[in-house]
Amino acid sequence: MLAALGRRSVGFMEEIGRLGQFLADTVRALPDVRTWGRQLFPTMRRIGVDSLPIALFIAAFTGIVLALLASYTFTGAVPLYLVGTLVGKTTMMELGPVLTGLALAGRVGANIAAELGTMRVTEQVDALETLAFDPHAYLVLPRVIAGTVMFPVVVAFAMAMGIFMGWVAATTLLPITTAEFLRGLRLFYVPFDIQFGLIKSASFGFVITLIGCHLGLGTRGGAEGVGSATTRTVVYSAEMILLLDAYWALTLLRPA
Amino acid sequence: MIAFRELYKAFGPKQVLLGLSVEVHDGETLVIVGGSGTGKSVALKHVVGLLEPDAGAVEVDGQVVSRLRRRELTEMRSHIGYVFQFAALFDSMTIFDNVAFGLRRRRMTEADIRARVAESLRLVDLPGAERQMPAELSGGMRKRVGLARAIALRPKYLLYDEPTTGLDPVTAAVIDELMVRTREALGVTSIVITHDMRSAYTVGDRIAMLYEGRIRQEGTVEEIRQTADPVVRQFIEGRPDGVDQDSALVRGAA
Numbered sequence: 001m002l003a004a005l006g007r008r009s010v011g012f013m014e015e016i017g018r019l020g021q022f023l024a025d026t027v028r029a030l031p032d033v034r035t036w037g038r039q040l041f042p043t044m045r046r047i048g049v050d051s052l053p054i055a056l057f058i059a060a061f062t063g064i065v066l067a068l069l070a071s072y073t074f075t076g077a078v079p080l081y082l083v084g085t086l087v088g089k090t091t092m093m094e095l096g097p098v099l100t101g102l103a104l105a106g107r108v109g110a111n112i113a114a115e116l117g118t119m120r121v122t123e124q125v126d127a128l129e130t131l132a133f134d135p136h137a138y139l140v141l142p143r144v145i146a147g148t149v150m151f152p153v154v155v156a157f158a159m160a161m162g163i164f165m166g167w168v169a170a171t172t173l174l175p176i177t178t179a180e181f182l183r184g185l186r187l188f189y190v191p192f193d194i195q196f197g198l199i200k201s202a203s204f205g206f207v208i209t210l211i212g213c214h215l216g217l218g219t220r221g222g223a224e225g226v227g228s229a230t231t232r233t234v235v236y237s238a239e240m241i242l243l244l245d246a247y248w249a250l251t252l253l254r255p256a
Numbered sequence: 257m258i259a260f261r262e263l264y265k266a267f268g269p270k271q272v273l274l275g276l277s278v279e280v281h282d283g284e285t286l287v288i289v290g291g292s293g294t295g296k297s298v299a300l301k302h303v304v305g306l307l308e309p310d311a312g313a314v315e316v317d318g319q320v321v322s323r324l325r326r327r328e329l330t331e332m333r334s335h336i337g338y339v340f341q342f343a344a345l346f347d348s349m350t351i352f353d354n355v356a357f358g359l360r361r362r363r364m365t366e367a368d369i370r371a372r373v374a375e376s377l378r379l380v381d382l383p384g385a386e387r388q389m390p391a392e393l394s395g396g397m398r399k400r401v402g403l404a405r406a407i408a409l410r411p412k413y414l415l416y417d418e419p420t421t422g423l424d425p426v427t428a429a430v431i432d433e434l435m436v437r438t439r440e441a442l443g444v445t446s447i448v449i450t451h452d453m454r455s456a457y458t459v460g461d462r463i464a465m466l467y468e469g470r471i472r473q474e475g476t477v478e479e480i481r482q483t484a485d486p487v488v489r490q491f492i493e494g495r496p497d498g499v500d501q502d503s504a505l506v507r508g509a510a
Binding site: 028122123124126127129130131132133134 | 301304305306326330331333334336337338340341342344345346347357358361405409
């Protein structure tokens with residue numbers, strides 16, 4: 001058992017090392033702006049704008065459920081205007097970024113891994129290299145930059161949608177007025193709440209796209225390899241989101 | 257000149273190349289033949305630095321490929337055209353964009369790029385195919401576009417990986433003819449990887465047979481036709497018997 005644990009640990013460390021090397025190669029491609037710059041805006045649209053519907057859909061229902069859950073929990077012991085507080089804080093600081101991140105790990109991460117994996121097994125990546133293009137500049141950088149920049153944008157919209165639908169649910173399904181909801185929303189609000197959510201989501205965008213590119217370009221074999229890379233991307237991305245979620249809470253939310 | 261010098265390559269426990277040595281002289285077409293899984297494509301990928309050798313080296317114009325820095329490797333690759341076995345066209349781009357792809361690295365005007373793409377497609381008998389997508393083309397047409405993409409760069413060297421594999425005999429003959437015509441038109445030095453002996457006899461100046469990870473025999477087309485080596489004879493005649501089949505496969509090569 002110890003030997004198996006050791007092998008797994010070594011395997012994990014090797015994987016981290018390979019990801020570090022991959023990241024270093026990606027950073028080294030940064031000066032090749034001519035290559036990645038052209039790809040950046042179409043990729044930002046694909047990763048960001050095209051992800052809005054699923055992010056808004058999730059946020060809308062999360063907002064409704066949060067409002068109802070808050071009122072159910074308070075059961076008369078806590079003033080109902082605090083529904084606004086709970087919906088706002090939770091949506092901005094936790095559920096908005098994390099649920100959107102998990103959804104986009106599937107949508108964006110899997111898409112990147114499948115696309116690059118298919119390019120790898122059909123030798124399109126080799127073709128890029130023989131045509132004197134660096135795959136890190138042409139394929140990886142636009143995706144990683146687009147993910148890091150656009151995830152906070154998508155999450156910002158998701159936050160707004162979550163709070164809006166929380167307000168709709170509160171004012172139509174609960175005995176609470178708009179003024180009361182807004183009072184609760186403002187009560188403990190500080191601008192850092194939004195910053196915290198956006199910082200987290202930028203880190204989620206970075207790791208999801210980096211893992212998708214790393215595993216996609218590392219694909220071996222045919223369709224099975226592509227499937228495996230896609231699945232591993234979603235699983236590793238989800239794990240990394242939760243780890244980063246804890247990391248940001250530990251580093252930014254601990255009382256001084 | 258391209259030179260393979262005592263090239264060794266293994267993938268895990270699988271030994272693929274075991275001291276491959278052969279030279280390709282300027283202006284000639286060397287055909288490397290050998291059975292499936294003998295490491296022909298692996299050897300070719302070393303020329304453009306897609307793979308790194310475990311030992312030995314590939315030299316292009318005296319430069320050891322595996323020792324080149326990234327920028328030097330990019331510069332060297334710009335002199336080499338690579339025609340992939342399944343064309344490896346970028347399937348999200350039109351034929352025009354595929355052929356123009358490598359040209360955009362160079363400081364060429366859009367008008368020059370358009371002219372070069374049209375000329376390259378004409379050379380492979382596909383004039384006017386610019387607007388089509390790779391998915392709309394047959395296997396033979398895709399290979400021709402792959403060749404057009406490679407020659408658009410006006411390379412000094414052309415590497416062909418199984419250019420006629422999977423094609424019907426007529427289309428394969430068309431590809432052979434295009435390869436000969438390309439050499440005559442552009443004066444390129446070529447390496448062709450194939451197991452199609454008819455193609456090898458048509459396009460090659462010299463033929464080298466890869467067997468058990470190294471060159472078993474090399475010579476002119478006529479020398480190979482007249483060979484007395486039983487392994488080479490069996491291969492070029494396509495006979496299933498005569499030599500122990502198991503030994504004809506490189507141990508575990510994919």
